[in-house]
Amino acid sequence: xxxxxxxxxxxxxxxxxxxxxxxxxxxxxxxxxxxxxxxxxxxxxxxxxxxxxxxxxxxxxxxxxxxxxxxxxxxxxxxxxxxxxxxxxxxxxxxxxxxxxxxxxxxxxxxxxxxxxxxxxxxxxxxxxxxxxxxxxxxxxxxxxxxxxxxxxxxxxxxxxxxxxxxxxxxxxxxxxxxxxxxxxxxxxxxxxxxxxxxxxxxxxxxxxxxxxxxxxxxxxxxxxxxxxxxxxxxxxxxxx
Amino acid sequence: xxxxxxxxxxxxxxxxxxxxxxxxxxxxxxxxxxxxxxxxxxxxxxxxxxxxxxxxxxxxxxxxxxxxxxxxxxxxxxxxxxxxxxxxxxxxxxxxxxxxxxxxxxxxxxxxxxxxxxxxxxxxxxxxxxxxxxxxxxxxxxxxxxxxxxxxxxxxxxxxxxxxxxxxxxxxxxxxxxxxxxxxxxxxxxxxxxxxxxxxxxxxxxxxxxxxxxxxxxxxxxxxxxxxxxxxxxxxxxxxxxxxxxxxxxxxxxxxxxxxxxxxxxxxxxxxxxxxxxxxxxxxxxxxxxxxxxxxxxxxxxxxxxxxxxxxxxxxxxxxxxxxxxxxxxxxxxxxxxxxxxxxxxxxxxxxxxxxxxxxxxxxxxxxxxxxxxxxxxxxxxxxxxxxxxxxxxxxxxxxxxxxxxxxxxxxxxxxxxxxxxxxxxxxxxxxxxxxxxxxxxxxxxxxxxxxxxxxxxxxxxxxxxxxxxxxxxxxxxxxxxxxxxxxxxxxxxxxxxxxxxxxxxxxxxxxxxxxxxxxxxxxxxxxxxxxxxxxxxxxxxxxxxxxxxxxxxxxxxxxxxxxxxxxxxxxxxxxxxxxxxxxxxxxxxxxxxxxxxxxxxxxxxxxxxxxxxxxxxxxxxxxxxxxxxxxxxxxxxxxxxx
Ligand SMILES: [Cu+2]
Numbered sequence: 026x027x028x029x030x031x032x033x034x035x036x037x038x039x040x041x042x043x044x045x046x047x048x049x050x051x052x053x054x055x056x057x058x059x060x061x062x063x064x065x066x067x068x069x070x071x072x073x074x075x076x077x078x079x080x081x082x083x084x085x086x087x088x089x090x091x092x093x094x095x096x097x098x099x100x101x102x103x104x105x106x107x108x109x110x111x112x113x114x115x116x117x118x119x120x121x122x123x124x125x126x127x128x129x130x131x132x133x134x135x136x137x138x139x140x141x142x143x144x145x146x147x148x149x150x151x152x153x154x155x156x157x158x159x160x161x162x163x164x165x166x167x168x169x170x171x172x173x174x175x176x177x178x179x180x181x182x183x184x185x186x187x188x189x190x191x192x193x194x195x196x197x198x199x200x201x202x203x204x205x206x207x208x209x210x211x212x213x214x215x216x217x218x219x220x221x222x223x224x225x226x227x228x229x230x231x232x233x234x235x236x237x238x239x240x241x242x243x244x245x246x247x248x249x250x251x252x253x254x255x256x257x258x259x260x261x262x263x264x265x266x
Numbered sequence: 267x268x269x270x271x272x273x274x275x276x277x278x279x280x281x282x283x284x285x286x287x288x289x290x291x292x293x294x295x296x297x298x299x300x301x302x303x304x305x306x307x308x309x310x311x312x313x314x315x316x317x318x319x320x321x322x323x324x325x326x327x328x329x330x331x332x333x334x335x336x337x338x339x340x341x342x343x344x345x346x347x348x349x350x351x352x353x354x355x356x357x358x359x360x361x362x363x364x365x366x367x368x369x370x371x372x373x374x375x376x377x378x379x380x381x382x383x384x385x386x387x388x389x390x391x392x393x394x395x396x397x398x399x400x401x402x403x404x405x406x407x408x409x410x411x412x413x414x415x416x417x418x419x420x421x422x423x424x425x426x427x428x429x430x431x432x433x434x435x436x437x438x439x440x441x442x443x444x445x446x447x448x449x450x451x452x453x454x455x456x457x458x459x460x461x462x463x464x465x466x467x468x469x470x471x472x473x474x475x476x477x478x479x480x481x482x483x484x485x486x487x488x489x490x491x492x493x494x495x496x497x498x499x500x501x502x503x504x505x506x507x508x509x510x511x512x513x514x515x516x517x518x519x520x521x522x523x524x525x526x527x528x529x530x531x532x533x534x535x536x537x538x539x540x541x542x543x544x545x546x547x548x549x550x551x552x553x554x555x556x557x558x559x560x561x562x563x564x565x566x567x568x569x570x571x572x573x574x575x576x577x578x579x580x581x582x583x584x585x586x587x588x589x590x591x592x593x594x595x596x597x598x599x600x601x602x603x604x605x606x607x608x609x610x611x612x613x614x615x616x617x618x619x620x621x622x623x624x625x626x627x628x629x630x631x632x633x634x635x636x637x638x639x640x641x642x643x644x645x646x647x648x649x650x651x652x653x654x655x656x657x658x659x660x661x662x663x664x665x666x667x668x669x670x671x672x673x674x675x676x677x678x679x680x681x682x683x684x685x686x687x688x689x690x691x692x693x694x695x696x697x698x699x700x701x702x703x704x705x706x707x708x709x710x711x712x713x714x715x716x717x718x719x720x721x722x723x724x725x726x727x728x729x730x731x732x733x734x735x736x737x738x739x740x741x742x743x744x745x746x747x748x749x750x751x752x753x754x755x756x757x758x759x760x761x762x763x764x765x766x767x768x769x770x771x772x773x774x775x776x777x778x779x780x781x782x783x784x785x786x787x788x789x790x791x792x793x794x795x796x797x798x799x800x801x802x803x804x805x806x807x808x809x810x811x812x813x814x815x816x817x818x819x820x821x822x823x824x825x826x827x828x829x830x831x832x833x834x835x836x837x838x839x840x841x842x843x844x845x846x847x848x849x850x851x852x853x854x855x856x857x858x859x860x861x862x863x864x865x866x867x868x869x870x871x872x873x874x875x876x877x878x879x880x881x882x883x884x885x886x887x888x889x890x891x892x893x894x895x896x897x898x899x900x901x902x903x904x905x906x907x908x909x
Contacts, residue, residue, distance in 0.1 A: 052389035057901040155503035181479040
């Protein structure tokens with residue numbers, strides 16, 4: 026949290042009905058509408074296989090109150106050729122709608138070494154029962170529609186050693202050869218990461234990741250010469266503030 | 267590692283609170299003996315100062331060294347905790363508070379019945395004390411007993427701005443003692459309170475390093491079998507909750523203090539064998555419930571929240587934040603006795619020693635096993651095999667001998683102890699499906715008030731007076747949502763229980779039903795109406811509130827001046843909430859008839875339904891809130907308007 030402090034927040038916008046009470050100088054005895062800022066870098070990792078290497082990151086940041094937040098997401102890869110691929114950046118308005126779920130809507134921009142694309146985005150993000158983290162997002166543009174499902178789960182080996190299976194799946198209604206995207210289930214990115222939380226906010230990890238492109242995606246990517254599909258040995262760091 | 271909590275500065279005027287001519291040129295003068303003592307002492311004594319009626323309190327930043335860092339605390343007259351104040355019933359006290367901070371401050375007189383504009387909550391009949399300015403509190407003292415005072419501004423209470431308040435009775439005290447000590451308990455952290463709440467917003471389990479693991483799962487399978495263990499995991503996982511949720515903030519960052527002393531150093535109270543010693547326990551912690559015992563001694567509980575009660579002999583009692591209990595002990599043997607104060611989650615302890623000479627430390631007993639939440643805590647009412655009783659001791663894994671609380675926090679394997687719900691078949695339970703309770707719990711089977719009443723019958727209060735008269739029916743309807751993670755389908759009366767981790771531990775533990783006032787209540791009227799408040803929250807989002815709403819989203823509670831009302835509290839969460847009403851007494855309906863105890867803070871157990879009576883005899887705006895600092899801060903607060 027950076028925006029608010031205990032004393033500053035006393036002057037934040039007063040809320041609705043409690044103003045019916047004659048608070049002295051308008052001071053609210055409790056400020057429960059503060060704004061919080063957090064960012065999570067979930068994946069920040071190097072991937073190695075016999076075929077070569079790759080760097081990948083996947084992060085989110087948000088700021089806002091309990092109900093309304095501005096939410097940013099960004100992910101991408103950099104290959105050994107130095108080319109930035111799979112760049113996906115989203116700016117979303119996040120609204121809390123239930124105990125564990127938020128609705129997110131906004132825009133997604135594919136910005137990387139390839140041609141830029143823009144999408145409208147709407148999705149759900151939250152905690153499914155059994156502490157399973159999930160995101161399901163639907164994208165639309167004049168090029169058709171797309172979808173993304175991501176999920177992860179934390180298995181506590183100990184309270185600091187945590188094994189995390191994770192998966193991301195992308196779907197497209199239309200091929201986009203210039204971006205190496207095929208119709209249908211386009212690509213999958215999964216990982217099994219073992220992290221050690223020596224501090225809650227800084228956790229190095231090792232893991233095995235598997236990514237694959239299907240059908241046409243594979244063909245397009247191979248032509249573009251940036252395919253890193255298959256099993257990779259991975260290490261990286263997860264951190265947040 | 268641990269140095270004094272107190273700074274090395276020696277100026278008397280700044281170090282100690284000053285009464286009399288030296289500072290204010292009014293009121294009682296400090297005796298020369300006391301002044302000399304103050305000059306040489308390096309720490310705040312828990313011995314009572316002399317009573318006075320006028321005080322000068324300088325609120326200031328103070329270097330504090332408890333943990334690893336050289337941190338800054340907020341204290342008074344050079345002292346963290348703030349100095350003990352002693353008043354006399356019948357006096358009019360005058361306290362000038364000067365704010366030397368760079369932010370607003372305030373002092374709230376906890377449990378004191380006074381005019382609303384003297385209560386010290388910014389916004390409520392008082393504007394707070396701006397940086398560099400002063401405010402003079404002046405009000406008549408109309409009560410006696412053990413109380414305390416603390417800041418009501420932001421995180422200052424966490425940072426050290428709290429102190430004991432002892433008021434001598436105008437007439438003879440009901441219980442006499444040869445010695446009289448304050449035992450002020452608190453939780454210190456070097457962390458910024460603002461960071462703590464922010465971390466909890468990101469991750470409600472941020473400070474919990476005792477979640478169940480693969481290891482505890484395997485242990486459970488060996489002990490209870492595969493199916494039972496899987497069922498148990500599915501039951502909790504299906505609610506996105508964990509039985510290991512005891513404290514939101516734990517010994518991982520807290521050092522638990524007794525009179526400002528860390529456990530390594532400890533506080534010492536002197537006695538001569540055969541003497542009666544009064545110990546005035548005050549829980550000034552921000553987030554920690556403590557379990558107090560003195561191995562080898564029986565404690566006679568003689569006062570609760572400042573009000574005399576008939577003596578209750580106990581081996582142990584739980585004290586929630588903001589509560590106070592006076593006990594009398596009478597050690598007859600010339601040996602050191604340890605005052606052992608564990609945090610409820612068993613991630614650490616505070617301790618002191620009753621000794622016959624200085625510099626003697628008593629032995630530290632092993633920590634008790636930590637409790638695990640059960641379906642009773644989830645508001646599932648009484649379940650067979652649900653009792654935590656007795657199981658603690660049977661598990662050798664759970665017997666921890668910890669020399670430091672950090673070690674305790676790290677011990678995953680030792681942390682485990684059997685969940686009480688193992689042998690429970692969840693499918694048999696009505697209203698057990700927490701996954702989709704959106705219809706609201708009021709529709710669920712067994713949810714009527716009559717059902718709740720039937721539970722009370724089994725509580726066997728000490729006399730036969732009905733615990734709660736039949737309430738009128740005007741139920742609050744609630745649904746799960748952003749601010750309501752769970753609803754208690756069958757909240758029950760738990761006043762006859764000592765609390766999670768205490769019941770069935772083999773010791774006599776204080777229960778709320780044991781508290782019987784020495785004097786009859788002064789307002790015999792039946793309540794004219796009833797105010798039902800659900801204690802609600804979402805631990806995943808770290809939002810807390812009443813009736814599913816945070817403070818800023820809710821109407822105030824309006825009471826007519828002079829009316830008598832019943833507050834009914836239903837705890838829909840799986841955490842304890844010590845609920846504190848400013849300015850008015852809360853007369854706990856614990857089955858003691860016309861001798862029900864007056865309290866200012868009522869600890870509501872998870873899944874519990876309880877009630878108390880309030881006579882709205884003082885006009886003004888009053889604060890009403892959970893006394894867990896970060897619960898209050900994130901919404902568990904209401905304004906009560908008496909007009
Ligand atoms: Cu609370």
